[in-house]
Amino acid sequence: MINRKNLARLAGVGAAATVALGLFSTGAANADTFVPLPGGEIVKTLSDGTVVTVRLVGESANINPSLGSTPVHRNAWVSGSAQVELSGTGGDVGGKIYPGYTVGCQVNIAGGGASGGVEGSLDWSDGQNVKPGVGASSGGDLSLGPGQATSFYILDIEEADDFGSESHKKRNKFSGSSGSVTWADSTIGLTGCAGYAQARSFVSVEVETDSVITWVTLWGQPFSLG
Structure with missing residues (x-):
């Protein structure tokens, strides 16, 4: 198995996070x-007048041939960049950005979510406001069968917790208006899927003002993994 590292540049917080994800082989x-x-x-626009703008720019995918030349x-x-701007009543409260991807095997993920066996700790009750769970995956090495879908985060930010111990976060926390x-x-990296496979990016943003806590989710365009 080949391993790569990718660097997440965190604007607005003056920090950098190294994202290390494994690699499986792909199509023939x-x-x-x-x-x-x-x-x-x-x-x-939130109920208290805070305006949340989420953008996904510079997004691309590079589909790589399978080292094993097998269809599964x-x-x-x-690659991509998530950008958040706040304005209005709570325009300086900051927030948390959770970028990730949903991957499906022989399941339609074009509607913003996945109709099928969605795995991972995400709250899919509202497809436009996906809420990350504490135990959600932060790795891109996946094994899916037909009719299954899963989601994962691309960030794995190491920082100290309240007691000085090492902790890992799946979000970029920013202060101020952007x-x-x-x-x-x-x-x-996907293995085990003998049928067609798709992936789709998402950016979920948590914003907490004096009167409201909300999630805003932006979906990218689905693309084929073959």
Whole structure:
């Protein structure tokens, strides 16, 4: 197995996080296939007048051929940048950015979520406001069968907890009115899927003001893993 490291540049917090993800092999192509993706933007006005703007820019995927040349192995390296701006009533409260990907095997993930056996600790009760759970995966090495889908985070930020012990966070916490996180060549490695496979990025943002706590989720465009 090949291992890669990717660097997440955290704007607004003056810190950097190294994202280390494993790598599985993928489809039986003879060369990498570069897929530019359009990203997107969502603007949500909260009940107290706070305006949350989430953007996904510079998004792309590089689909890599399988080292084993088997149809059940796929691999892609993904890149992008999530940008958040706050304005209005709570325009300086800061927030938390959770970037990640949903991957499905023979399941439609185009609707913002996945209809099928969604795994991982995410609250999918509202497809537009996906809420990360404490135990959600932060690795891109996946094994899925037909009709299954799962989600994972690309960040694994090491920092000290309240007691000085090492802890790992799946979000970039920013203060003030804006924050961002950029990732490059994060790996999606999928094995076990004999049918078609898709992936789709998401950026979930948590904002807490004096009167409201909310999640805003922006979905990227689905792309084929083969």
